[in-house]
Amino acid sequence: MKTTAIAASAAFLFCLIAMAANSQDSDFDGVADALDNCSEKANPAQDDTDGDFCGNLCDADYDQNGQVGFPDFGEFSAAFSTNNEEKCHVEPIPGCTVGWSDFGYYSTQYSHAPGPSGTTPGTIACP
Numbered sequence: 001m002k003t004t005a006i007a008a009s010a011a012f013l014f015c016l017i018a019m020a021a022n023s024q025d026s027d028f029d030g031v032a033d034a035l036d037n038c039s040e041k042a043n044p045a046q047d048d049t050d051g052d053f054c055g056n057l058c059d060a061d062y063d064q065n066g067q068v069g070f071p072d073f074g075e076f077s078a079a080f081s082t083n084n085e086e087k088c089h090v091e092p093i094p095g096c097t098v099g100w101s102d103f104g105y106y107s108t109q110y111s112h113a114p115g116p117s118g119t120t121p122g123t124i125a126c127p
Contacts, residue, residue: 034118037126047093049085053119054126056093060106061114061126062086068109076106 023032029042037046038055047056052064060068062075079087079098088096089105115126 032118036118037120039116039118043091045091045093047085047091049088049093052126054114054117056086057089057091057105058117059114059126060089060109067113068106068111073106073110076103 023034025031025036026033027036027038027040027042029036029044031044031046033039036055037043037048037053038058041055041057043055043057048054048059049056050059050062050064052059054061060072060076062072065071076087076098080103082098083095084098085093085096087098087102089102090096113126117126120126
């Protein structure tokens, strides 16, 4: 009986340690990396207006082909100065107007894959 209690306690501690290791929050936004749709940039609201499981603050890949490129620029430029929340990359997303700060983000992402996102590891939408 004593051995069972020790084994149960050890198993419980192991589970706590494993949970703590999996709850790392690299960007300090209050969402664990494994659940964070933009794990390297703080986005506590977790906005994902195009529904690809990659947060707006990490996702300038509007055509979902796995890389930010010229076709994405066409979509972005058509949305400039509008309230197109999918093309907004600075919070707050709801009610935003696509502008120069969004263009600044887009231009740094050109020819890169979107993300990273803990919610879509290994997918094309947000590797």
